[in-house]
Amino acid sequence: MKIAILPGDGIGPEIVAQAVRVLDALRSDGLPIEYEYGVLGGGAVDATGSPYPEATQKLAQAADAILLGAVGGPQWDNLPREQRPERGLLGIRKQLGVFANLRPAVLYPELANASTLKPEVVSGLDIMIIRELVGDIYFGEPRGIETRNGERVGYNTMVYSESEIRRIAKVAFETAMRRNRKLCSVDKMNVLEATQLWRDVVTEVGKDYPQVELSHMLVDNAAMQLVRNPKQFDVMVTGNMFGDILSDEASMLTGSIGMLPSASLDANNKGLYEPCHGSAPDIAGKNLANPLATILSVAMMLRYSFAKEDAAQRIEAAVKSVLAQGLRTADIFEAGTEKISTTQMGDAVLAAL
């Protein structure tokens, strides 16, 4: 099982290093994995001129799974569009066809205070957001900025085909079957034809899953309901653009986005795994960042790409045990717990493993 490791920018290298220690431990215990490193994002632009250089493309395509830290930083913000770090991220997602982005929003009981929401509203929160990741207005053509009647006009195209909707809907229903059999699909069908088709196709796919209770919600209402009563949701599925917004809103409900992993899967469960948080340039290189989201991304990798449920649960249990011991990086620290560094958190997870 080949893993491509792309540490990326900012805190990426630090947090990925801790996740690799976890992978090393599993390998020592007999897990047949090997890995190779590559560059993506701002560092890749600096080194090669491209945020997703060809060597990384080959590496990623040959791998069974990819572990990514995070990309971006202020020093690359003024580069031309095609060289910005996020183009590397969009490029690798699109090229690998990892259309199913799974983003759990889970509140760890030990971290309940971190939420800005009242405890009774979020305690026990456990939502799985499934975001379509390689279609929609992110990649739709035509797009651009041009002059029309003497003024600049910017435009993008939101577009979904039946087959694109069908395959992500299937992932969502299958996920719901393994959880509480409740799926909420989010669209804006009262305004957008693209999402009218979304609702129609999700409804059609739902006929194959009569055990799943399917509901539909408009995106504005979903943004409200996540604040009003997030525990009404179990699995949510939506398009790339709405998913970008709603999954970030949902993660923040937990107050500890430094804990949240993500998986992006293709049709054969090859996957790109990354923490939900960004590259946090302000704390990069200071041994302060929380590596747990990246370590939990490794757990998702073992579960989804390598079907090693046991190993996945072993990692998740280790993370829970570390939290139960009261160990916290700065982002999740509160009075009465012990503040530790990135590497110390890695040590603690390894010890618990």
Add this chain to the structure above:
Amino acid sequence: MKIAILPGDGIGPEIVAQAVRVLDALRSDGLPIEYEYGVLGGGAVDATGSPYPEATQKLAQAADAILLGAVGGPQWDNLPREQRPERGLLGIRKQLGVFANLRPAVLYPELANASTLKPEVVSGLDIMIIRELVGDIYFGEPRGIETRNGERVGYNTMVYSESEIRRIAKVAFETAMRRNRKLCSVDKMNVLEATQLWRDVVTEVGKDYPQVELSHMLVDNAAMQLVRNPKQFDVMVTGNMFGDILSDEASMLTGSIGMLPSASLDANNKGLYEPCHGSAPDIAGKNLANPLATILSVAMMLRYSFAKEDAAQRIEAAVKSVLAQGLRTADIFEAGTEKISTTQMGDAVLAAL
């Protein structure tokens, strides 16, 4: 000053009736207003076959301001697209060119408990969201659902021109000048060219307002920051689609969306005024709905379309006094307050006036 009154569907007629009592009282006190009624939404479809019939179009075009209840209900959900109630709403917005949608998200101290967020996070919350209302993917062409290579494809066009962005940016900066001179513009410039132009033009307009502290935020981050620390915002400006989502999220932070009014203005301050909430078909006709958002929409009408700041403040003070008296409709009721009906709430506001 001519006002068109469009009670709409569901609870619309009940809440508008209370707002009209307030207008009546101001008229008795010498405010030179007259009004005429029209139909919009589901009721209009039933009566005329169109959600925005010609008679209503004439009425709205001739008026100086329009007061709208709310539109929609399940009985109209399966009508063909062009006949759905919300097409009436989109139609009147577009035809009147009310491009600047002002949506305050204000937490009334008396209702602080209603929020699902911790008191320290939301106490004193007072955000003004300015949403562009007649452009973007809501109205962009081409759009539709068609068959391509043997499968259905749905598509919409996000589009903004320089002049459209410029005029809404001006409203935002002017609003910021009258408040705390802090403006946050929300876009997704790292992915969408249409919003790259948005950022560029807002930045250009900002040069004319050196006293306003302008910041830019990506929409996914904005959705997070509204949950993490909403009080960091004063005035926010964004496009139609992102504004739909973020303004609803922001309203829900207060926990009392039944209190929130909105104004939609054209270039000459002609305006369409409506509560932020919907038509609530489940409680329609039961004398349960909260009329305060509609009454506060009348205050916005007096402020923005009629430049009667005194009268606006008189209404707002009356609403505050009613809350201070402990009077609550069911949606904002809590132990220790007195639960009253829609009409009783109207009585109370009139008495306080």
